[in-house]
Amino acid sequence: MSVITDWTPEKARAFTRANLAFEHGLHERPMFDDAGLESLLDRYPRDKLGVFTMGHDPVDWQSWRRGSAGDLSGRQLLNAAKEGRIWLNLRHANDYLEDYAALEAEVFSEKTERTGVRTFKRDLGVLISSANAQVFYHLDVPLVSLWQVRGQKRVWVYPVAAPHVGPEQLEKIVLRETAEQMAFQPAFDGVAEVFDLTPGKMVTWAQNAPHRIENGPMLNVSLSMEFMTPAALMRANVLYANAVLRKAGARPSVQAVPHPGALAKIALARAVKVSGMSKTFDKSLPTTFTLDPARPGVPVDLAA
Ligand SMILES: [Fe+2]
Numbered sequence: 001m002s003v004i005t006d007w008t009p010e011k012a013r014a015f016t017r018a019n020l021a022f023e024h025g026l027h028e029r030p031m032f033d034d035a036g037l038e039s040l041l042d043r044y045p046r047d048k049l050g051v052f053t054m055g056h057d058p059v060d061w062q063s064w065r066r067g068s069a070g071d072l073s074g075r076q077l078l079n080a081a082k083e084g085r086i087w088l089n090l091r092h093a094n095d096y097l098e099d100y101a102a103l104e105a106e107v108f109s110e111k112t113e114r115t116g117v118r119t120f121k122r123d124l125g126v127l128i129s130s131a132n133a134q135v136f137y138h139l140d141v142p143l144v145s146l147w148q149v150r151g152q153k154r155v156w157v158y159p160v161a162a163p164h165v166g167p168e169q170l171e172k173i174v175l176r177e178t179a180e181q182m183a184f185q186p187a188f189d190g191v192a193e194v195f196d197l198t199p200g201k202m203v204t205w206a207q208n209a210p211h212r213i214e215n216g217p218m219l220n221v222s223l224s225m226e227f228m229t230p231a232a233l234m235r236a237n238v239l240y241a242n243a244v245l246r247k248a249g250a251r252p253s254v255q256a257v258p259h260p261g262a263l264a265k266i267a268l269a270r271a272v273k274v275s276g277m278s279k280t281f282d283k284s285l286p287t288t289f290t291l292d293p294a295r296p297g298v299p300v301d302l303a304a
Contacts, residue, residue: 001025002110002114003024003025003026003106003107003110004022004110004114004202005023005024005025006022006023007022007114012114012115012116013115015111015114015115015117015204016115016117016143016204016207016229016231016232017206018206019157019193019195019203019204019205019206020203020204020205021195021201021202021203022201022202022203022204023200023201023202024147024200024201025200026103026147026149026200026223027148027149027150027199028200031099031103032149032150032221034078037074037078037128037221038073038074038075038077038078039074040074040090040093040097040126041073041074041077041078041088041090041128042073042074043096043097044090044093044096044097045096046069048090048091048092048096049088049089050066050087050088050089050090050091051066051067051068051069051086051087051089051291052064052065052066052067052086052087052088052089053065053067053084053085053086053087053289053299054085054087054133054134054135056132056134058134058136058137058184058186058212058214059184059185059186060136061136061137061184064285065285065288065289065299066285066286066287066288067086067287067288067289067290067291067299068287068289068290068291068302069088069291070290070291070293071293072291072293072296076291076293076296077128077296078128079296079297080291080296080297081128081129081130081219081297082130082219082297083130083296083297084130084291084296084297084298084299085130085131085132085133085297085299086130086133086291086297086299087127087129087130087133087135088126088127088128088129089125089126089127090125090126090127090128091123091125092123092124092125093124093126094122094123094124100124100126103124104122104124104225107124107225108122108225108227117229118229118230119227119228120228120229120233121142121226121227121228121233122225122226123142123224123225123226123227124223124224124225125223125224125225126221126222126223126224127220127221127222127223127224128219128220128221129215129219129220129222130215130220130297131151131215131216131217131218131219131220132214132215132217133215133220134212134213134214134215135212135213136184137158137182137183137184137188137210137211137212138182138210138211138212139160139165139170139173139182139208139209139210139211140208140226141173141174141208142207142226142227142228142232142236143204143207143226143227143228143229143232144204144205144224144225144226145202145203145204145224145225146197146202146203146204146222146223146224146225147201147202147222147223147224147225148197148198148199148200148201148202148220148222149199149221149222149223150199150220150221151199151215151216151218151219151220151221152196152197152198152215152216152218152220153196153197153213153214153215153216153220153222154194154195154196154197154213154214154216155194155203155211155212155213156188156189156192156194156211156212156213157193157194157195157203157205157206157209157210157211158188158191158192158193158209158210158211159191159209160206160207160208160209160210163185163188164188164191164210165182165208165210167242167252167253167254168246169182170208170239170254171239171240171242171243171246172243174236174239174240174243175240175244182210184212193205197222207232207235208235235254238254239254242254287302288301288302289301289302290302
């Protein structure tokens with residue numbers, strides 16, 4: 001039984017090249033029920049756990065704050081997500097936990113079998129987030145697929161083009177020169193492709209496509225799977241080389257398909273650090289709140 005239940009030859013061909021919606025069966029697995037999530041939160045390395053809260057205005061990316069989970073148990077953390085306004089991010093769960101490593105192997109071997117695309121630098125992350133929480137407008141360097149397991153969320157995916165993201169902005173993100181979120185304008189939503197995710201739905205989008213997310217009015221559990229393919233890594237390397245060239249005064253452009261110019265640029269690029277802008281941004285944030293076991297949903301400000 002395959003994880004994705006609606007493969008077609010057309011989808012297999014378009015995989016990694018277009019925004020695509022799929023159906024899957026992961027939401028039926030007990031590893032994502034309350035007991036499974038509590039166990040996951042207890043077993044996942046606490047120092048790697050991303051804990052965030054945020055405001056309500058999709059333009060106000062500066063309201064994104066990092067917190068600390070302290071010594072809360074998995075059950076208390078799950079309660080915090082159910083009752084509060086937090087976003088728990090368990091990146092690279094496949095690197096730390098055997099059951100998630102097995103899930104990664106299962107999902108990605110199926111992708112390769114169905115599409116012929118080789119994948120690497122795989123990051124299977126688990127997102128456990130509160131009712132109505134949001135992730136601000138941003139983009140990621142690798143390819144991404146977002147799998148909905150519990151609850152509902154809306155995902156807006158924007159074109160990889162100005163004014164949504166310009167070449168210089170993209171290059172800065174690949175170079176990790178910018179710690180700023182990208183400016184979002186509500187008018188962008190008019191050209192976005194909108195995906196309403198419910199349990200059993202997955203969406204994957206074109207590499208580097210800006211996106212933002214809003215949860216429905218309930219606990220959300222999703223899997224974020226990031227990965228590279230040879231073509232995706234080449235694109236990232238070309239962007240990196242372009243950034244270097246632009247700094248030297250040239251006016252480079254992105255080559256969509258590999259050709260000799262792109263290959264020459266890659267020779268100029270050092271190894272690209274595969275990282276999304278959100279990751280860079282998150283790492284630069286100070287820890288400004290903690291969670292109180294007595295009132296697990298309420299962020300408690302730390303003294304400045
Ligand atoms: Fe993202």
